[in-house]
């Protein structure tokens with residue numbers, strides 16, 4: 001009996017209600033999640049589509065939601081049919097930030113000793129490409145989540161902000177770092193220090209998003225982009241993503257060295273041979289992810 005109790009303890013802990021986050025009902029909705037909807041779409045199920053689905057709270061990112069997001073990402077990461085992932089929210093909100101009601105009563109000791117929200121960065125470590133499709137609010141942690149993705153497409157009414165300063169705190173999931181790299185110091189400082197929102201159009205002009213679409217076609221366009229990515233060799237795509245990401249971590253010399261090594265590595269793959277042979281033979285390449 002005691003052994004059974006010990007076995008069930010982590011399950012009970014996971015299901016315990018948290019402030020601001022209603023008790024989780026495991027496997028409650030379609031694909032078995034409560035706060036997200038996860039499905040495969042695109043040609044041959046080649047695109048993993050994850051929708052943040054907590055509309056009453058404008059997709060506020062409670063602990064349970066991030067846990068489910070990570071589970072869905074893990075599943076797509078190991079699924080050989082999936083070549084790219086789309087992350088989206090609802091029409092009103094991609095995500096209005098970390099769940100303030102859940103954070104409100106935390107102390108420094110809670111945060112520091114419990115590595116509070118330490119599981120937020122799983123998204124940034126996914127090897128498959130991720131397209132964020134942002135409609136509505138992408139605020140605080142919502143904006144940070146979008147910036148962990150590889151490509152951001154925005155709906156024409158999207159709004160981006162890092163409003164943590166208005167709550168007496170600062171961004172904690174890369175907002176001061178990724179935003180500054182994306183839009184430059186002046187705009188990043190303005191957004192982080194005032195909490196002001198910028199429009200999709202301003203975000204595009206600043207380089208935060210690559211394309212803007214009408215609200216109702218945004219997800220479809222993001223899936224189309226992901227489908228295109230998924231039709232290429234997965235192994236070469238992973239190398240390309242690794243190489244671009246190195247630009248954020250390395251000096252130009254180090255980054256160029258890594259790029260060269262990865263470029264040479266492509267010559268060890270069957271897909272590089274197939275790609276070039278297909279070109280010479282004037283046919284479409286048939287990649288085998290080898």
Ligand code: CO8
Pocket residue numbers: 056057058060061096097098099100101116117118120137139140141142163164167170171172173
């Ligand atoms: N957390 C919790 N609940 C929220 C949040 C949120 N971030 N945003 C909205 N909600 C809830 C509201 O409380 C409301 O619930 P209820 O109906 O129970 O009162 C419901 O969503 C609808 O919201 P509103 O009534 O406020 O809707 P409006 O259309 O009037 O306003 C806004 C929409 C402007 C988006 C407004 O809700 C707002 O300002 N939200 C807060 C935005 C914000 O400050 N975000 C930053 C949060 S802090 C953060 O993200 C830090 C991340 C650190 C990550 C660290 C990882 C290691």
